[in-house]
Amino acid sequence: DIVMTQSPDSLAVPLGERATINCxxxxxxxxxxxxxxxxxxxxxxxxxxPKLLIYWASTRESGVPDRFSGSGSGTxxxxxxxxxxxxxxxxxxxxxxxxxxxxxxxGGGTKVEIK
Amino acid sequence: EVQLVESGGGLVQPGGxxxxxxxxxxxxxxxxxxxxxxxxxxxxxxxxxxxYSGGSTYNADSVKGRFTISRHISKNTIYLQANSLRPEDTAxxxxxxxxxxxxxxxxxxxxxxxxxxxxxSS
Numbered sequence: 001d002i003v004m005t006q007s008p009d010s011l012a013v014p015l016g017e018r019a020t021i022n023c024x025x026x027x028x029x030x031x032x033x034x035x036x037x038x039x040x041x042x043x044x045x046x047x048x049x050p051k052l053l054i055y056w057a058s059t060r061e062s063g064v065p066d067r068f069s070g071s072g073s074g075t076x077x078x079x080x081x082x083x084x085x086x087x088x089x090x091x092x093x094x095x096x097x098x099x100x101x102x103x104x105x106x107g108g109g110t111k112v113e114i115k
Numbered sequence: 116e117v118q119l120v121e122s123g124g125g126l127v128q129p130g131g132x133x134x135x136x137x138x139x140x141x142x143x144x145x146x147x148x149x150x151x152x153x154x155x156x157x158x159x160x161x162x163x164x165x166x167y168s169g170g171s172t173y174n175a176d177s178v179k180g181r182f183t184i185s186r187h188i189s190k191n192t193i194y195l196q197a198n199s200l201r202p203e204d205t206a207x208x209x210x211x212x213x214x215x216x217x218x219x220x221x222x223x224x225x226x227x228x229x230x231x232x233x234x235x236s237s
Contacts, residue, residue: 034217050209
């Protein structure tokens, strides 16, 4: 299985400041045939189900605020919240879908709090 | 309204069985890939099982031979039959709709239910 490693485990950011979450895969999740990175990002708030934010590493899901952006390629990826809002407090997970169907794996999660 | 509603969780002894259900509304389970993802207490997300729109099914190694995913098309519901349960299967089990790339197999999850808690303990 591809191992997804997120960093940091947690971070505290002042309101309105930038939050950056990293996700590293143990092998490349870039399909050279279509030049797409098989990576998604989710937001998970307590007592709620996870919510899809980003897929194909950088495509924002419909309805997701544009302060959320995804970047990276190959093995190194980043989720950026450009201006942290109170409602963004959550745990964020990356997920690779390169190895499928039986090898879908998530990162360990990054907890984002207000400083 | 497009939504997923899980049920069937509860307390079960080690070695026991449970059947989880996930009722879909606003779309058809037969026309979509559907999956189960779990979260153990204090842990991250773990993919468990998937049933593709064509009917093929796959499980994570951690549950292979013990869990079975299925669907009832007329009830628009998917199931997870969990047998030989272990304490490490204790988790909130989420039902999720899976989108896929052009191959139809590389999947991410765009719609999630609220989850149902399974506790395996004596």
